[in-house]
Amino acid sequence: MISYTDVLVLTGILFAVAIYGIVSRRNGITFIISAEIILNAALINFVAASSAFNSYDGASYALLTLVIAVLETVAIIGMLIVLGKRTNSVSLNKLRNFRG
Amino acid sequence: MIQILGLLVLPLIGVVALLVNRLMCLGARDENIVLYTALATTALLFIGMFVGFQPFSVMLVPQVDFAFSFQLNGLSLPFMLLATVLPILGLWSAVKEIKEKRNLFYLLYMLSYLSLIAVFMSSNLISLFVFWEIVLVAFFFIIAFWGEEERRGRASMKFLIFTQFGSLTMLGAFILMFVYTGSFNLFTIQSLISQVPQTISYVIFIFILIAAIIKMPIFPLHSWLPDAHVTAPTTGSVLLAGVLLKLGGYIFLLFGVTLLPNIAHNLMVPLILLGVFTVIYSTLVASAQKDLKRLVAYSSIFYMGLVFIGSATVSNAGINGAVLLMVSHGFIVGMLFVLAGLLKEKTGTRDITKVGGLAEKMPTYAMFFVFAVLATLGVPGLSNFPGELLVFLGAYSVYAIALVSLVGVLIATNYYLYAVKAVLFGALKKTAQKFSDISTMDAVQLGAFSVFIISIGILPSLITNLVGVTI
Amino acid sequence: MSVLNSEYVLIAGVLLLIVLDIFRNRLNSGRKDIIQYATLAILVLAFAVEIMFGDFDIPFFSTMQYSQFVNGFILFLAIAIYSFLLADSRKHSTFIEFLFILAVLGAMLVVISSNFISLLIAIEMISLASYGLVFFQKSNANLEGAMKYVSISFLSMVILIFGISLVYGGTGTLSFGATYTVNYLPFIAGLSLVMVGLAFKSTIVPFHMWAPDVYEASNGAVTAFLSSISKAAGLIAMVRVFFFAFPASSAFVSDMFIILAIATIFFATFLATVQERIKRLLAYSSIAQAGFAFIGIALLNYSGVSAAIFYIFSFAVADALVFLAYKVFEDAKIVYKKDASKMWAVSKVGVVCLFIGVLSLTGFPPTIGFFGKLLIFSALLSNGYVYLVVSLFVILLFSTFFYFALLRDMNPMENYKSNAKRTTSIRIKEAILIALTLALFFGVVFVTF
Amino acid sequence: MLDLILLPMLAAFLLIVVIGEKLARSYAIAIAGCAISLGMATYLFVANFNSTTVDSFNWMSISGSNFLLSLTGTNLSLGFSVLVSFISLMVLVFSVFYMRGEPQVRYYSQMSIFIFSMLGLVLSGSTLLFYIFWELVGVSSYLLIGFWYKKETAAAAGKKALIMTRIGDMAFLAAIIVLFLSTGTFSISSTIQAIPYLPSSIVLLTGALILIAAMSKSAQFPFYTWLPDAMEGPTPVSALLHSATMVAAGAYLLVVTVPLMSAAGLGPVIISIAMITAFIAIMLALHEKQIKRILAYSTIESLAFMFIAVGTLNAGGAMFYLFSHAVFKSLLFLVSGVLTTLFGVYDIYLLRARKLTGSWLMWPAFIGLASLAGLPPFMSMFAHVALAANFNLYENLAFLGIDFFTALFSFRLFFVVFNKGRGARLESEMADAFPIILLSAIAVAGGALAFYFNSIIQTTLSFGPFSLLSVVASVAGAYIAYALFYQNRSTSILKYFVGAASRLAEHGYDSIIKAVGDAVVRLGVMVSELDDRLSRAFELGADYSLALSADSRPIQTGSANSYIIAIIIGMIAVMAVAAAFV
Known part of the structure; x- marks a missing residue:
């Protein structure tokens, strides 16, 4: 039997992995993938908590957040496409005109 | 009875007239608008002094107890006299000196005129603060736009930052009063001040003290003053030293000494010692100055040090002396700044070591110069003397060491006489052959200052009768 | 009665706009005017409904005593910003209209949401719409801003x-x-992560880093939106979660918030003092303003929060005003502080409005910026934070310094003549600016203690 | 009484404001004002003889305590005011001759203000009013001494006089404040009456402060150096200021406060200071060559006499000597004024070359200098006797020496100037001859007044052996002067002795004062540098924080990646703090 605490440990590890991915890579696509790992960890949390509390609220929340996350992902990928077209790169560090 | 609001409506009409004049391109002379409205205000003030004023109050924001309420408190009248009269006396210097953006200048001038009067008669602390800050902003721009080209950037900013810190601590004190008494009304606060816990009263007092120390100014927060005074145009200096510094003394007396006399009493000795130190320090610094305006600026720190000593004594004589000294110093320092401005105008420099023997070419100027210096040295019969006497009287009655500040008077005598000797006496320098004496209007302006100085000096009760606070 | 919610008006409005848009394309008229006027009408209608009826409780959303006020001023600002946008240029795609309404709707939903999920959805509405708004003119600058904004x-x-x-x-x-x-x-860990997630929108240091770049990269009107409505929504979300949802969540929230707020104020103020470009300066100042509002929230008691809400209102109006006013000058190629004196030749009204807006941001009376600071200080002092207040006084000196350095640089030059023509568009913009400026004075009636 | 003192002020006002430099004979107004004052003073003196009149005016009231200014007419004050206005009138008349071609309005208005102040001082019945006029006297003397402002030395002398006397003024002000707070009144008579009830520390403090005030005004050691310098002023000014009025005010103050001095036990201190002063003055007078400066030193010495009298609690003697000194010293100054205008030189040896012996001026000069030496039968001899009324043996002995040397230096002046050469004929006119002759007459015959002076103030004339001895000493001094200077015997011993003393006193002492002044200025420069540094410290603080801000700008790298990392760091920090709380 997997307890809720074990799930928390799992999602915590996932979160840490994702953070490492975000910090270590500059590529836009890698960034999206890492962020999606956090999202997945969150979804697992929702579902696990839902079963722990014996309610379906959590699962429905998971579905809702999934939709939102998809929208966000679409937006960021769209931006990356424009970026790729204009600069031939998907690095997040490409545009640095505004700073200081 | 005169509606007290009239004292604000008239300058407001002036402000509107200036705006209309500009926007509609009426072509009226701006300084005339200022002059006439200010004269009307002064006339109203003098009438009101005899027949009394009717208080005015309108609640604007009940949630924060923000009201435009104007009512005289025991300290208002002497300062209002200063605030209404001095800008008129200084106006002529502006007419000569301000060459560009005249409309804007007079607009700010009139706005600060209005606000200065309003500060002294506001009985609601928020409305007091509102007008206080308007004055500050107006003077920031007067220094920044019309000051001496090379230094105005730094000087104006220094002035703003220092005095703004004082304003903020003062605001902090006001808020604390509000938090513990539930009102921003001066008279309500006065009646409920005993509810404030002791530690909070100390915090309030310290906040007010910081504001006063900056505004007056007292060592160690005085360093904005010489820069601001030297940089500002003559009229600006006249008002800065004549009225703005007095704001510090006013709030210290109103919210420090008379509102929290117990705390003032507990802190009396360190405060008096601070005042004495300021007196000696500023006179010593002044003795090393070569720029006449800078010298006058430091000597005004000296006089404000005396005012501070008088206020800190928490005695009737000291407080009356402080008020009297502030009023008289307003006129005297105004006159000295006008004289310094004239020196620059006539000779092109204010460095006292570079001019000399001007008495020969400019006898009228010399007469007024000597007169003003004697007045500032506290010669009896002129206005500084009764104030100094009362301050020393108050100081001795509570803390005899305070009489050490008499040494400051001696040092002041030395450097002022040195300045007189350097500027007016001795042989006429060759470069000075072409200088002409001051014009009739200049003489009228200086004469007007002298009239006030002499009348207060001979009859100080004119001012002390206006003071209505007792400890 | 709940059908009269102003949010419903906006939703219905968006749907109506879509229909109209399709209809317009069918007719091949190509005229966008009708869409644009309809958008304005919808916003005005929503505003009218809001101030007449207020909000109502519906599932997932519940009103609080301040929500009518907050939604009202959000709509008021939305109207001002949108009309400015219209006066500026009408060539943009009609998507902007949809996005704008959706963003406003999102902000309003944040204010009344009573569930984490509805809050999340509302915030996402603002975010998604803002991406489009930032990428408004599709220029490279816009792209850079949008890219940073999207990724953060x-x-x-x-x-x-x-x-x-x-x-x-x-x-x-x-x-x-x-x-x-x-x-x-998990509760504490979750709450701190929620804090981090929300802090991004309300530009709290160190989650603010996108803000100056994006503000600078966007169109002026969009910047005005981001720095007023969007940021206000983020701060209100904080209030909602940490004050109303978990009132006694834990002691650490208050201390943590104060640390973050102080860091925000100090960092933003110091960086603002050394900026040469006016817009970036205003961007940093806007971040510092958020810090001041945040310090009120940090108290987590009634006086602090009500002070914070009024403060949010005061700086939102002022920020909208200064960014919109600056847009007028930005169009005349006045970018650097040292060129500020040329502003007079472009628009005198604009300069005066910018002046008053900056005074309000500095906290000079009698503008509402002063009353906002008054409430914040009063809340802090009545809770005994004397040292904190004194340190705020000190940092306010730095902010006074850079604001007034800007104002001083606006020194009118008498001989400079701009070749910018005075068009109807500028007059309309000036009218909008005047309206916002008046709000800076009359907004004081909303003060609550 | 108020109108009496206000008349000269009115004259000054008329001169400055109404008339200006237009009228050629503006002296008429000043003289008229002064003459009417004299008339009124005489009338009041006679009419109110032996009764006290008080004019009082409430200057201001501070929470119950009244600041009363009062003028009191007693025999003493009215008598003194007669003297002041009389001498002033003489000097003003003389000025018509002397100040021809100088700026008239400025001179006469300043003189009028001075006379106003002095009359006010004499008649003051309250310490406050006394102080007010005391300061006004100082200030108007500053203006008068620096009258020829184009001369650097004159301007410097005026400044020095005011600063030196202002030291005393401040002491006086402190004394008044202390007395007011201890007795609750400004009235002089009430204060004097209250002295026995005051704590001894207060009495000693105020006594010492008032003594300092009197010393600085009357140019006693260590303040005396301003007086010789003040000779840079026009001679009529010296005649007025340094005979009857300004410097005498210090002695008058002591006369008025004799009860305080005696209660404080300051008599021996006063006597020793005055003895030192007299000694220094004699040395310097013997050494000096400038006629006016010799007279200045003699003034210092005469003032020291008055101080000695006060020190022996003999107020009447001091007062009578003051009267007599006023007459003969103004006479001497007027004489020197005539000489110096006619010949344009101040050096007595240069004057000798003019062969003045036999001219009409020799007689007034002799009368004045013999008075100075205390020779009979002049008025001054009686004054000397009155002065010595309370002397003990040692004081009498010391005074014999002083008498001898006084005679020596005064007759040195006489015999050097009026030497063997004769024959110069001096023109004279009404304006200079009349005052000189009138004053000479009084100096000769005024001795008779000694017997009436008792009704003005308690005076004892006791002729004893020392009276005779002092006349003998004076005659001896005069003879030795004759021998040394008229017949040009060897003077080397004297020169050696006097030269050493004067170097010590003049250069040594003057340089100390100068060093003090320089030290103040140097301290000022130092403090002002400190102040600059303080001021710069604020600016530096601002600059540093701006530089710090500028340095921290690269934190905003502009790269989205670093922004993301900042968020991660922030998140970790938040969670760490949260963990610390859990």
Whole structure:
């Protein structure tokens, strides 16, 4: 039997992995993938908590957040496409005109 | 009875007239608008002094107890006299000196005129603060736009930052009063001040003290003053030293000494010692100055040090002396700044070591110069003397060491006489052959200052009768 | 009565706009005017409904005593910003209209949402719409801003979602105000992650880093939106979560918030002092303003929060005003502080409005900026934070310094003549600016203690 | 009484404001004002003889305590005011001759203000009013001494006089404040009456402060150096200021406060200071060559006499000597004024070359200098006797020496100037001859007044052996002067002795004062540098924080990646703090 605490440990590890991915890579696509790992960890949390509390609220929340996350992902990928077209790169560090 | 609001409506009409004049391109002379409205205000003030004023109050924001309420408190009248009269006396210097953006200048001038009067008669602390800050902003721009080209950037900013810190601590004190008494009304606060816990009263007092120390100014927060005074145009200096510094003394007396006399009493000795130190320090610094305006600026720190000593004594004589000294110093320092401005105008420099023997070419100027210096040295019969006497009287009655500040008077005598000797006496320098004496209007302006100085000096009760606070 | 919610007006409005847009394309008229006027009408209608009826409780959304006021001023600002946008240029795609209404709707929903999920959805509405708004003119500058905004926003969103999931794991419910049993560890961890996720929108240091770049990269009107409505929504979300939902969540929230707020004020103020470009200066100042509002929220008591809400209102109006006013001058190629004196030749009204807006941001009376600071200080002092107030006084000196350095640089030059023509568009813009300026004076009636 | 003192002020006002430099004979107004004052003073003196009149005016009231200014007419004050206005009138008349071609309005208005102040001082019945006029006297003397402002030395002398006397003024002000707070009144008579009830420390403090005030005004050691310098002023000014009025005010103050001095036990201190002063003055007078400066030193010495009298609690003697000194010293100054205008030189040896012996001026000069030496039968001899009324043996002995040397230096002046050469004929006119002759007459015959002076103030004339001895000493001094200077015997011993003393006193002492002044200025420069540094410290603080801000700008790298990392760091920090709280 997997307890809720074990799930928390799992999602915590996932979160840490994702953070490492975000910090270590500059590529836009890698960034999206890492962020999606956090999202997945969150979804697992929702579902696990839902079963722990014996309610379906959590699962429905998971579905809702999934939709939102998809929208966000679409937006960021769209931006990356424009970026790729204009600069031939998907690095997040490409545009640095505004700073200081 | 005169509606007290009239004292604000008239300058407001002036402000509107200036705006209309500009926007509609009426072509009226701006300084005339200022002059006439200010004269009307002064006339109203003098009438009101005899027949009394009717208080005015309108609640604007009940949630924060923000009201435009104007009512005289025991300290208002002497300062209002200063605030209404001095800008008129200084106006002529502006007419000569301000060459560009005249409309804007007079607009700010009139706005600060209005606000200065309003500060002294506001009985609601928020409305007091509102007008206080308007004055500050107006003077920031007067220094920044019309000051001496090379230094105005730094000087104006220094002035703003220092005095703004004082304003903020003062605001902090006001808020604390509000938090513990539930009102921003001066008279309500006065009646409920005993509810404030002791530690909070100390915090309030310290906040007010910081504001006063900056505004007056007292060592160690005085360093904005010489820069601001030297940089500002003559009229600006006249008002800065004549009225703005007095704001510090006013709030210290109103919210420090008379509102929290117990705390003032507990802190009396360190405060008096601070005042004495300021007196000696500023006179010593002044003795090393070569720029006449800078010298006058430091000597005004000296006089404000005396005012501070008088206020800190928490005695009737000291407080009356402080008020009297502030009023008289307003006129005297105004006159000295006008004289310094004239020196620059006539000779092109204010460095006292570079001019000399001007008495020969400019006898009228010399007469007024000597007169003003004697007045500032506290010669009896002129206005500084009764104030100094009362301050020393108050100081001795509570803390005899305070009489050490008499040494400051001696040092002041030395450097002022040195300045007189350097500027007016001795042989006429060759470069000075072409200088002409001051014009009739200049003489009228200086004469007007002298009239006030002499009348207060001979009859100080004119001012002390206006003071209505007792400890 | 709940059908009269102003949010419904906006939703219906968006649907109507879509229909109209299709209809317009069918007729091949190509005229966008009708869409644009309809958008304005919808906003005005929503505003009217809001101030007449206020908000009503519906599932997932509940009103608080301040929500009518906040939604009212959000709509008021939306009207001002949108009309400015219209006066500026009408060539943009009609998507902007949809996005704008959706963004405003999102902001309004944030104010009344009573559940983490509805809050999340509302925030996402603002974010998604803002991406489009930032990418408004599709220039490279816009792209850079949008790219930074999107990536930071995306990260913050996933952190927020993760935090929400932990809070759910800790309490078993996501509804604000429900009774819950706390599993302490995931709850605290979740709450701090929620804090991080929300702090991005309200530009709290160190989550603010996108803000100056994006503000600078965007169109002036969009910057005005981001720095007023969007930021206000983020701060209100904080109030909602940490004051109303978990009133006694834990002691650390208050201390943490104060640290973050002080860091925000100090960092933003110091960086603002050394900026040469006016817009970037205003951007940093806007961040510092958020810090001041945040310090009121940090008190987590009634006086602090009501002070913070009024402060949010005061700086939102002032920020909208200064960014819109600056847009007028930006169009005349006045970018650097040292050129500020040329502003007079472009628009005198604009200069005066900018002047008053900056005074309000500095906290000079009698503008509402002063009353906002007054309330914040009063809340702090009545809770005994004397040293904090003194340190704020000191930092206010630095902010006074850079604001007034800007104002001083606006020194009118008498001989300079601009070749910018005075068009109707400029007159309309000036009218909008005047309206906002008046709000800076008359907004004081909304002060509550 | 108020109108009496206000008349000269009115004259000054008329001169400055109404008339200006237009009228050629503006002296008429000043003289008229002064003459009417004299008439009124005489009338009041006669009419109110032996009764006290008080004019009082409430200057201001501070919470119950009244600041009363009062003028009191007693025999003493009215008598003194007669003297002041009389001498002033003489000097003003003389000025018509002397100040021809100088700026008239400025001179006469300043003189009028001075006379106003002095009359006010004499008649003051309250310490406050006394102080007010005391300061006004100082200030108007500053203006008068620096009258020829184009001369650097004159301007410097005026400044020095005011600063030196202002030291005393401040002491006086402190004394008044202390007395007011201890007795609750400004009235002089009430204060004097209250002295026995005051704590001894207060009495000693105020006594010492008032003594300092009197010393600085009357140019006693260590303040005396301003007086010789003040000779840079026009001669009529010296005649007025340094005979009857300004410097005498210090002695008058002591006369008025004799009860305080005696209660404080300051008599021996006063006597020793005055003895030192007299000694220094004699040395310097013997050494000096400038006629006016010799007279100045003699003034210092005469003032020291008055101080000695006060020190022996003999107020009447001091007062009578003051009267007599006023007459003969103004006479001497007027004489020197005539000489110096006619010949344009101040050096007595240069004057000798003019062969003045036999001219009409020799007689007034002799009368004045013989008075100075205390020779009979002049008025001054009686004054000397009155002065010595309370002397003990040692004081009498010391005074014999002083008498001898006084005679020596005064007759040195006489015999050097009026030497063997004769024959110069001096023109004279009404304006200079009349005052000189009138004053000479009084100096000769005024001795008779000694017997009536008792009704003005308690005076004892006791002729004893020392009276005779002092006349003998004076005659001896005069003879030795004759021998040394008229017949040009060897003077080397004297020169050696006097030269050493004068170097010590003049250069040594003057340089100390100068060093003090320089030290103040140097301290000022130092403090002002400190102040600059303080001021710069604020600016530096601002600059550093701006530089710090500028340095921290690169934190905003502009790269989205670093922003993301910042968020991660922030998140970790938040969670760490949260963990610390859990």
